[in-house]
Amino acid sequence: MEVIKTGLAAFGMSGQVFHAPFISSNPQFELSKIVERSKNLSKEKYPKAEIVRSFDELIADAQLELIIINTPDSTHYEYAKAALLAGKHVVIEKPITSNADQAKELVDIAKSKNLMISAYQNRRWDADFLAVKEILAKNLLGRVVEFESTFxxxxxFIKPGTWKETGELGGGLTYNIGSHLIDQAVRLFGLPEAVYADLGTVRTGGMVDDYFVIRFLRPALAPELKVSLKASYLMRTPEPRFVLHGTLGSFVKYGIDRQEEDLIAGKSPLEQNWGKEDEEFYGWLHTEADGREINTRYEGPAGNYGAFYENIYRHLRLNEALETDASEVLDVIRIIEAAYQSHKEERIIHLR
Incomplete structure (x- = not known):
């Protein structure tokens, strides 16, 4: 089938690490054009991709079918709307937009023009999260009563010259990492009835939130489950990535998925054992089966961000279901908005 000619809206850290390696290593895609406003950094690794100097120039190319919006958060709405109106399918970096109404408008435009709009929720393919999904699917803990997710x-220090640290163009840990942790929890347990949140700026000189604890109250698929999501930039000694307790046992998992670290180090997704965890980071399962106690390391599936783009291809060419439909991620933005409101007003915010 015809390859999907793709344009990348920026070649910063996100473009270099999370998008270009997977687009270029998948023969079903062609990385055709990359926006670099003044530099030519992409030429060394992707010499066949044409460099253009503006987003308008990118979406004016009639041959491009897919546009990746990986620019600062505050530009997502404007750029995605322009790309959709130009007849392009769109992948948008999480959290789509910082405003649920704007995100809903983009979803409606895409639907009216029969176009795809996908949220880049790549951490659905983290090894640690896949291990949790597998543990729950196998019902190894019985009825789960407590779920903690910590990043x-x-x-x-405050990294100078980046919009994620100044808040001028978006940013903040709740919109950044929070959008992933919230998305994962909603995927597992459904939309909560309400949320309660404590956000903060804990680093000296910080200008955006760099700490949060968000609690889900009565998630739809497990109303009695206690759900706590946490992240901070001041955790020199890491807490467990996941902690689950149930009526039969517990699962504790340390370590963050290695794919980002490997990509930053320049490794290719085509390398053997891509996404496979080292044994020291296997989770610890302590449960029982058939009256026998089990206390052992648990090897989960390998992480695989490439599955995101594989699904995009299969959706566009084979009409298979889109696993990261932006319409299903609107609730993540609503929960983030509720978390900010909860922190500001120091109260529980009901979602439904």
Missing amino acids: SRYRN
Whole structure:
């Protein structure tokens, strides 16, 4: 079948690490054009991709079928709308937009023009999250009563010159990492009835939120489950990535999926054992089966961000279901908005 000619809206960290390697290594795609406003960084690794100097020039190319919106958050709405109106399918970096009404408008435009709009929720293919999904699918813990998801980072300085640190064009840890943790929890347990959140700026000189704890109250698929989501930039000693407790046992998982680190180091997604965890980061399963206690390391599936683009291809060419339909991620934005409101007003915010 015909390859999907793709344009990349920026070649910063996101373009270099999360998008270009997977588009270029998948023979079903062609990385045709890349926006670089003044530099030519992409030429070394992707010499066949034409460099253009503006987003307008990118979407004016009639041959491009798919546009990746990986620019600062505040530009997502404008750029995605322009791409859709130009007749392009669109992938937008999470969290789509920082405003649920704008995100809904983009979804409606895409639907009216029979175009795809996908949210880049690549951490649905993290090894740690896939292990949790497998544990739950196998019912190894019985009825789960507590779920904790923590993203530990240590960066005790403010990185200069980046919009994610100034808040001028979006940013903040809740919209950044929070959109992933919330999306994962909603995928597992459904939309909560309400949320309660504590957000903060914990680093000296910080200008955006770099700490959060968000609690889901009565998630739709498990109303009695206690759900807590946490992230911080001041966690030099990491907490477990996941902790699950159930009526039969517990699952505790340390370590963050290695794909981002490997991509930054220049490794290719085509390398053998891509996304496979080192044994030291296997989760610990302590449960029982047939009256026998089990206390062992648990090897989960390998991580695979490439599955995101494989699904995009199969959706556009084979009409298979889109696993990252932006319409299904609107609730993530609503939960983030509710988290900010909860923090500001110091109260529980009901969603439905």
